Amino acid sequence: MEQAILKVTSILEALPYIREFYNKTIVIKYGGAAMAKADLKDSFAVDVVMLKYVGMHPVIVHGGGPEINQMLKNLNLSSEFKRGHRVTDAPTMEVVEMILSGKVNKQIVSLIQSKGGKAIGISGRDGNTTKAEITKIEVEDERGNIILEDLGLVGKITQVDTTLIQSLCADGFIPVISPVAEDLTGQPLNINADTMAGAIASALKATKLILLTDTQGVLIDGELVPQMRETSIQENIKNGKISGGMIPKVQCCLDALKLGVQKAHIIDGRVQHSLLLELFTKEGIGTLIEI
Numbered sequence: 001m002e003q004a005i006l007k008v009t010s011i012l013e014a015l016p017y018i019r020e021f022y023n024k025t026i027v028i029k030y031g032g033a034a035m036a037k038a039d040l041k042d043s044f045a046v047d048v049v050m051l052k053y054v055g056m057h058p059v060i061v062h063g064g065g066p067e068i069n070q071m072l073k074n075l076n077l078s079s080e081f082k083r084g085h086r087v088t089d090a091p092t093m094e095v096v097e098m099i100l101s102g103k104v105n106k107q108i109v110s111l112i113q114s115k116g117g118k119a120i121g122i123s124g125r126d127g128n129t130t131k132a133e134i135t136k137i138e139v140e141d142e143r144g145n146i147i148l149e150d151l152g153l154v155g156k157i158t159q160v161d162t163t164l165i166q167s168l169c170a171d172g173f174i175p176v177i178s179p180v181a182e183d184l185t186g187q188p189l190n191i192n193a194d195t196m197a198g199a200i201a202s203a204l205k206a207t208k209l210i211l212l213t214d215t216q217g218v219l220i221d222g223e224l225v226p227q228m229r230e231t232s233i234q235e236n237i238k239n240g241k242i243s244g245g246m247i248p249k250v251q252c253c254l255d256a257l258k259l260g261v262q263k264a265h266i267i268d269g270r271v272q273h274s275l276l277l278e279l280f281t282k283e284g285i286g287t288l289i290e291i
Contacts, residue, residue, distance in 0.1 A: 014280040021279065022055040024208075025169070027201035027261075029194055030108065031063030032214040034269030041111055044212075047275040048174060049117035057169040059204065060112075060119075060176045061197035064104035071095050083137055084245035088152040088190040096190045097123075100178040108176050119174040124157075124181035124196060125188065127164035132157050132181035132189045155181055155189030157196065160203035198252030202259035209256050210278060211249050212269030217287030218242065218250065227288045230254050253289035264289040 028048070034040045051058045065086075072079050072095055080087045088096060105121040112119040124130035132155030136148040168175045179196035182188050194211055201209040216224040218233075220241050225232075233250050236242040242250060253264035267274050267286030278284045 014276075017280045018054045021207060023057070025057045025059060025201075025204050025206040026051060026208045026210065026279070027059045027061065027197055027204065027206045028275065029061050029063070029197035029209075029211040030269075031065070031193055031212060032269050034212045034274075035062070035064070035104075035108075036066065040270065040272065042115070043272040044269075044275070045111045045115040045117070047273055048112055049115045050276065051279070052117055052172075052174055058174055059165060059169070059200065059206070060108065060174065061179060061193055061200060062100075062104060062108055062176065063179070063193035064100045067099045067104055068096055071099055081244075082149055082151060084248045085137060085151055085154055085192055086190060088154050090153065093153045093188060093190055097180050097188050101125075101180055105176055105178045112174055112176070117174050118172055119176050120168055121176045121178070122164065123178040124191065128161050129164055129177070130157050130161075130181040130191070130196070130199065131159040131184065132191060133183055134189065153187070153189050155183065155191050157181060157191065157199035160199055162200075162203050165200070165204065192248045192252075194249045194252045198256040198261075198264075201261045201264075202256045205260045206256075207262050208279075209253060209261050209264045210275065211253070211264075211266045212274065213246075213249065213266055213286075214268075214270060215246075216268045217266045217285070218246065218289075225287055227290060230291045233289070250289060254291060257289065257291045 034044050048058050069079060077091055101123040109119040109121040135154060135156035136150055138146050140146055165175050179191040179193040180188055181191050198209060218225050218228055220236060237247060249266055257264050265278055265286055265288055267278050274285060
């Protein structure tokens, strides 16, 4: 009986958070180890289904880098990253879309449905959900000058139409979105999944944007920073303490906050039930990004 009471007490402790986030949209970027390990995949799917059943509207944007890397390797195609973005030529773009929209997306849909949820997989191309244009990134050359570097068929989101996403949520479905958009000519473009999640969260005016990562959160000198503001983030990008794939993560959080998202978090996807820990506990986990 005591154990049963403890279980009920734990459930009741989540009630204020369930009330707070009822009927609210939570955009979740799903990637890294949480997509690779069976126990973490199961806990993620259970978390998402629970969010839906208690009245929230989870929207999933996923990555799939390891699967893309493996297929490129099988096809003897090289791959290069610059500041967390994959350089994407035409053959690579074909692989990216095939793996993300064709394979990984449907695996996630099936996983969520195996836990009792209803999910529908789409890409940014479906329903004109996202439009994008080819982008370049700023890099520092050997002389310290800032130059624009071409990434090939890598895009930045210029427009989001939330009609399809909102219809799916209203009908009881969990949208699962692969980060492929197209430009005005119909050319598919590879979008960084964190960037895609931020853009969609902004358009939906989501209550929360949560990025699952393979670290505790934002680490500075090996230590987790529980809360981080824009000025500190920019300083640490300049001094190299925030680098690589963490740059688009923190940047998309800042962009989303400026465009109407209420809270942005970078959390450890290697922890079972990390979503529930963030949403239903006072302490939360990971790093809260603020402006």
